[in-house]
Amino acid sequence: MQRSGHSFLRSYFSSQLQMDEAQIGEVLSDYRVKRLTKDEFLVREGEYCHHTFFVEQGLLRQFSIDEKGKEHILMFAPENWFILDRESALFHQPSAYNIQALEDSEVVMLDEQFVEKMSEKSPSFTQVNIRLLQNHILHLQNRINMLLSASAEARYLQFVEMYPNILLRVPQSMVASYLGVTPESLSRVRKQLAGKSTGA
Amino acid sequence: MQRSGHSFLRSYFSSQLQMDEAQIGEVLSDYRVKRLTKDEFLVREGEYCHHTFFVEQGLLRQFSIDEKGKEHILMFAPENWFILDRESALFHQPSAYNIQALEDSEVVMLDEQFVEKMSEKSPSFTQVNIRLLQNHILHLQNRINMLLSASAEARYLQFVEMYPNILLRVPQSMVASYLGVTPESLSRVRKQLAGKSTGA
DNA sequence: CGCCGAGTTGAACTGAATCAAGAAACGTGG
DNA sequence: CCACGTTTCTTGATTCAGTTCAACTCGGCG
Numbered sequence A, B: 001m002q003r004s005g006h007s008f009l010r011s012y013f014s015s016q017l018q019m020d021e022a023q024i025g026e027v028l029s030d031y032r033v034k035r036l037t038k039d040e041f042l043v044r045e046g047e048y049c050h051h052t053f054f055v056e057q058g059l060l061r062q063f064s065i066d067e068k069g070k071e072h073i074l075m076f077a078p079e080n081w082f083i084l085d086r087e088s089a090l091f092h093q094p095s096a097y098n099i100q101a102l103e104d105s106e107v108v109m110l111d112e113q114f115v116e117k118m119s120e121k122s123p124s125f126t127q128v129n130i131r132l133l134q135n136h137i138l139h140l141q142n143r144i145n146m147l148l149s150a151s152a153e154a155r156y157l158q159f160v161e162m163y164p165n166i167l168l169r170v171p172q173s174m175v176a177s178y179l180g181v182t183p184e185s186l187s188r189v190r191k192q193l194a195g196k197s198t199g200a
Numbered sequence C: 001c002g003c004c005g006a007g008t009t010g011a012a013c014t015g016a017a018t019c020a021a022g023a024a025a026c027g028t029g030g
Numbered sequence D: 001c002c003a004c005g006t007t008t009c010t011t012g013a014t015t016c017a018g019t020t021c022a023a024c025t026c027g028g029c030g
Helices: A007-016 A021-028 A086-091 A114-121 A125-149 A152-162 A164-169 A172-179 A183-197 B007-016 B021-028 B086-091 B114-121 B125-149 B152-162 B164-169 B172-179 B183-197
Strands: A033-036 A041-043 A052-057 A059-065 A071-078 A082-084 A098-101 A105-110 B033-036 B041-043 B052-057 B059-065 B071-078 B082-084 B098-101 B105-110
Touching: A007 A021, A007 A052, A021 A114, A052 A059, A052 A071, A059 A105, A059 B125, A071 A082, A071 A164, A071 A172, A071 B125, A082 A086, A086 B125, A114 A125, A125 A152, A125 B059, A125 B071, A125 B086, A125 B125, A152 A164, A152 A172, A152 A183, A172 A183, B007 B021, B007 B052, B021 B114, B052 B059, B052 B071, B059 B105, B071 B082, B071 B164, B071 B172, B082 B086, B114 B125, B125 B152, B152 B164, B152 B172, B152 B183, B172 B183
Parallel strands: none
Antiparallel strands: A033 A105, A041 A098, A052 A082, A052 A105, A059 A071, A059 A098, B033 B105, B041 B098, B052 B082, B052 B105, B059 B071, B059 B098
């Protein structure tokens, strides 16, 4: 944990909001960057965590563990993404999910007053925030639609299309977990596709 | 379409916000109630619809249609729920989904200025709005987790638990569509469960 | 080198889908 | 109130996508 840094968060906000560096700095000076090593947990199921994390560097995942001990990835969060456990941070309930670093990472730990502070400094912050939430909803809706209607192959293809960079950064078994298939199945899907594209 | 009414929307807001009847009336007087007959569409795939609908009476569904012509229900919206096509209403893109009445219904048609108007009248409106969005995200997340991890039976049980009233109001085939299984499978799941509970 | 975790491949299995009849339930009009 | 057609639900037989379990390959790394 250190005081300097959060450069990504700075530029994120200065591009989105009409705030100058000084104003942003005023708010951000209260917050610390937390460094995580690969595989380190930020939140564990059952815990309370009232922070929202902004990923400065690295890559995290949020996932659940079912009765059979299998992991299911709800989201990946690379640089410039926010990640939090909403049950816990917003509704003060124990977390249903785990959040873990998949690479050495740096996250800014934002607290519950952050939104209020930002809203005071920048009148448009609230709008940006709402837009972020709406975007996220759209994204989740789309994923539900995929899970309801698409085959393993179609889901994989959309993932490749949508997150080419994440594809390269996480083990294949985690992509499988995100898509809701077993690693073995994903391996076969890929084999199939390789055959097709090389066609002939 | 008529001018009077929106009584549910009125009480919804007066319970959520510190606004008196007069203030609420001032904003709502601009909006009309639209009556829908069973099966009528509010939005069709590919259309643009910039309204947000508040369900006063009745029940609607939002659904997609896949390449094979199968319908997949993304959400049900009974009384006191908001329903809209976010691509269309928020991001001015053609709608990817359909919205249709499953019963004779009445909805209040809110436009893009509604949020602004309400925010002016009530300082806490924005907070209520954000909370609504956060809740929705939580809900969608939970559904994704179910789709990733739970069997047809488990999904059905959670649906019964969560939406007992909707269960009674929609054909079983639509519950199946919401759960991501075929009507035939749902029928068999229910048969199984009936056997279990009556158990010897 | 030899271990070790990630990915692949194979063979058997299974939950759910598909296709095709029937049986209830429902509303409408006689 | 019953007969009728329509839609919804159930049931059965079969198929299939994806899972499971187990063995094997490969690439990195001490």
